Amino acid sequence: MRFKWFQNKLTLVIIPEANERVMRVKMSRAALCAVTLSLLFVLGAAVFMHAAHFHNFVSSRSTQSRLEDQTSRLEQDLTSKNKTIEQLQNEIYQLSRQASEVRSKMEEMKQLEQELKELSSAAGTGGGSALDLAASPAAGALAVQGGMGGPAHPVTSQQVKALAKETRASFSTLQQEIGELKGKWMQSRQTMLEKQERAERKPGLWPTRSRTVTSPFGYRKDPFTNKLSFHRGIDIAGKMNDPVIASAKGTAVTVGYDKFHGHHVVLEHGNGLRTWYMHLNEALVHIGDPVERGQQIGKLGSTGRSTGPHLHYEILHDGKSTNPKPYLPES
Ligand SMILES: [Zn+2]
Structure with missing residues (x-):
C-alpha cells in the first residue's frame, strides 16, 4: 500500500x-x-x-x-x-686601545727602571744621565696624530673574535710583565736601600762645629814629651761642651773613661769601620745604643791626656788607624 x-x-x-x-x-x-x-x-x-x-x-x-x-x-x-653586539664590539675595541696604551706605559716604566738602575750605580761616582722621557721611543709612540678619514669597512665577526683574542693575550702578557717589573723594582729598591744604609754607615761628617785641626794624622812631636810620636787621629779645637756628633750611623760599642783617653766613645759602623771620640767632657750614649748619623753623642772637653778643649777623632779600618781626612767633607 x-x-x-x-x-x-x-x-x-x-x-x-x-x-x-x-x-x-x-x-x-x-x-x-x-x-x-x-x-x-x-x-x-x-x-x-x-x-x-x-x-x-x-x-x-x-x-x-x-x-x-x-x-x-x-x-x-x-x-x-x-x-648589544655593537656595544660589545666597541668595548673590545676600547680594551684593545687600553691594552696598547698600557703597553706603551709599560715600556716607559721598563726604561725608567733601567735609567734608575743606571743612576743608582752612577750615584757614587757623581755621574748619571738625565731622565728624558720625551726622547724615549715609548713616549713617541704615544704622541697624538692629527686627522682621520678613509672609507668605512665593517668588521666581520672573525675580525672581532681575533681582536678579542689578541686583546686577551695582550693583557695576559702585560700582567706577567707587570709581575716581573714589580720584582725588578723591589730588587732595585732593596739595592738602593742597602746602598743608602752603607752610605749612612760610612763616616762622612765633621764630628764638631769647629773645622780647626790643631794636630793632623801622622808623625808629630808629642805635646807632653816633645818627642817624635805617631798621632793616630786628628785633633779638632773647640769650645768646652760643644756638641760632638756621630760622623756615621752605628752602635756605641765602648763608652768609658781612662786617664789617657778621658771620657770617650767608640762607634761601630759595620764594614770594618769604627770611629773614636776622645777627651769628652761628657758622653751622652750608653754601650749598645744605636746611633744615627749626626746624632749628638757627647760634649767636647779636655779630659785625659789633653792640653786644652779639643776632640781627638780617630777612624779605624779593620782595627787599624787610618787618616780621617778623606772622610771629612771639604766645606
Ligand atoms: Zn789627638
Missing part, C-alpha cells in the same frame, strides 16, 4: 509566459523525494563547505596575526641584540 504510494505519478505543470507551450513533467513521488533529498544534500554540503572555509579563513587570520606579533617581537629582539 505504502509502496504503491511511492509509485503514484505526479505531474508538474510549468506555465510560461503567454504564447509559449505549457511544460509538463511527470515523475513518481519517489523520484521527487530523491530529487528533493539530493537538492537538500547539495545545499547542506555547500553550507558545510562555506562554514569550513570561513572557519579556516578566521583561523588563518588569527595565525597570521600571531605570526606577525612574533615576527615583530623577534625583530625587536634582534635589533636589541645587534645593539
Whole structure:
C-alpha cells in the first residue's frame, strides 16, 4: 500500500509566459523525494563547505596575526641584540686601545727602571744621565696624530673574535710583565736601600762645629814629651761642651773613661769601620745604643791626656788607624 504510494505519478505543470507551450513533467513521488533529498544534500554540503572555509579563513587570520606579533617581537629582539653586539664590539675595541696604551706605559716604566738602575750605580761616582722621557721611543709612540678619514669597512665577526683574542693575550702578557717589573723594582729598591744604609754607615761628617785641626794624622812631636810620636787621629779645637756628633750611623760599642783617653766613645759602623771620640767632657750614649748619623753623642772637653778643649777623632779600618781626612767633607 505504502509502496504503491511511492509509485503514484505526479505531474508538474510549468506555465510560461503567454504564447509559449505549457511544460509538463511527470515523475513518481519517489523520484521527487530523491530529487528533493539530493537538492537538500547539495545545499547542506555547500553550507558545510562555506562554514569550513570561513572557519579556516578566521583561523588563518588569527595565525597570521600571531605570526606577525612574533615576527615583530623577534625583530625587536634582534635589533636589541645587534645593539648589544655593537656595544660589545666597541668595548673590545676600547680594551684593545687600553691594552696598547698600557703597553706603551709599560715600556716607559721598563726604561725608567733601567735609567734608575743606571743612576743608582752612577750615584757614587757623581755621574748619571738625565731622565728624558720625551726622547724615549715609548713616549713617541704615544704622541697624538692629527686627522682621520678613509672609507668605512665593517668588521666581520672573525675580525672581532681575533681582536678579542689578541686583546686577551695582550693583557695576559702585560700582567706577567707587570709581575716581573714589580720584582725588578723591589730588587732595585732593596739595592738602593742597602746602598743608602752603607752610605749612612760610612763616616762622612765633621764630628764638631769647629773645622780647626790643631794636630793632623801622622808623625808629630808629642805635646807632653816633645818627642817624635805617631798621632793616630786628628785633633779638632773647640769650645768646652760643644756638641760632638756621630760622623756615621752605628752602635756605641765602648763608652768609658781612662786617664789617657778621658771620657770617650767608640762607634761601630759595620764594614770594618769604627770611629773614636776622645777627651769628652761628657758622653751622652750608653754601650749598645744605636746611633744615627749626626746624632749628638757627647760634649767636647779636655779630659785625659789633653792640653786644652779639643776632640781627638780617630777612624779605624779593620782595627787599624787610618787618616780621617778623606772622610771629612771639604766645606
Ligand atoms: Zn789627638
